[in-house]
Amino acid sequence: MTAAHDICGRPSIAQSLLHAERRLAPISESPRLDAEVLLAHLLRIGRGALRARADQPLGEGPSQAYATLLARRAAGEPVAYLTGEREFWSLPLAVTPAVLVPRPDTETLVERALELLPANAPAGVLDLGTGSGAIALAIAHERPLAAVTAVDLSADALAVAAGNARTLGIGNVTWLQGSWYAPVAGRRFDLIVSNPPYVASGDPALARLAAEPRLALTPGPTGLEAFEHIVESAARHLTARGWLVLEHGADQGPAVAALLERSGLREITTRVDAAGHPRVTSGSAPAAAPSSTSVQERT
Numbered sequence: 001m002t003a004a005h006d007i008c009g010r011p012s013i014a015q016s017l018l019h020a021e022r023r024l025a026p027i028s029e030s031p032r033l034d035a036e037v038l039l040a041h042l043l044r045i046g047r048g049a050l051r052a053r054a055d056q057p058l059g060e061g062p063s064q065a066y067a068t069l070l071a072r073r074a075a076g077e078p079v080a081y082l083t084g085e086r087e088f089w090s091l092p093l094a095v096t097p098a099v100l101v102p103r104p105d106t107e108t109l110v111e112r113a114l115e116l117l118p119a120n121a122p123a124g125v126l127d128l129g130t131g132s133g134a135i136a137l138a139i140a141h142e143r144p145l146a147a148v149t150a151v152d153l154s155a156d157a158l159a160v161a162a163g164n165a166r167t168l169g170i171g172n173v174t175w176l177q178g179s180w181y182a183p184v185a186g187r188r189f190d191l192i193v194s195n196p197p198y199v200a201s202g203d204p205a206l207a208r209l210a211a212e213p214r215l216a217l218t219p220g221p222t223g224l225e226a227f228e229h230i231v232e233s234a235a236r237h238l239t240a241r242g243w244l245v246l247e248h249g250a251d252q253g254p255a256v257a258a259l260l261e262r263s264g265l266r267e268i269t270t271r272v273d274a275a276g277h278p279r280v281t282s283g284s285a286p287a288a289a290p291s292s293t294s295v296q297e298r299t
């Protein structure tokens, strides 16, 4: 018996965490954090309280429940699906396997969007492929005067997103089901944002993301298919001074910028995320093309 076990041989919280950390090391970039978050969730206490109780034994029931959670994590389930929650932009969001787990990278997109949205003026915002609602809710929370419309193809995802809006008491988002612009035909927005699926369908990275919805991760063989569609129709859905802001993969900046340029968008720039990877490309609405009739009227 080691010092970390009590007289009945039950492992202490500290010992359980150490064991969990070792178990998760091969599959996680943050094994200690994962181990702590999962045990704190199970015991319904904060991670700080966990440390304060490090020498206490972990009871039989919690021990077994913890083993089950660790087995699921070791098999590739994200921590957020196991706890049912993930923080994004300081907002606690419910997540289920129907939605992509919100990534810190995506906060770079929110930062860029907020730069383009005046704080004290109404604005129409469209979020395409909203998933958990992370982007739409962060923007709506920061810009209470904005009217945010959030679209997703998945009814299950929209149920998660709308539930998050209710829990957070955020009322300025409208949730619409459908494919990209289909539910907003004929409408224009001051800002269109999207974190669409952008992983190429043959990318080995997908193996690591197997627990998350395919629909949210990969649009097809090149990884650019969703961007092509979103950018192609952006001009028809932007106001004269509107902006399009897109999250993309670290190596997709030039390709996404080229798509924006080809569709006539202007002021195109790419931002890096906190890890230094090119992550968010934005552009402003094309110059209004003079219609042939107005040219004729003038002559």
Ligand code: GLN
Pocket (backbone or CB within 6 Å): 103, 105, 195, 196, 197, 198, 199, 209, 216, 217, 218
């Ligand atoms: N950034 C995610 C990842 O590579 C992918 C998100 C997406 O396809 N929109 O883990």
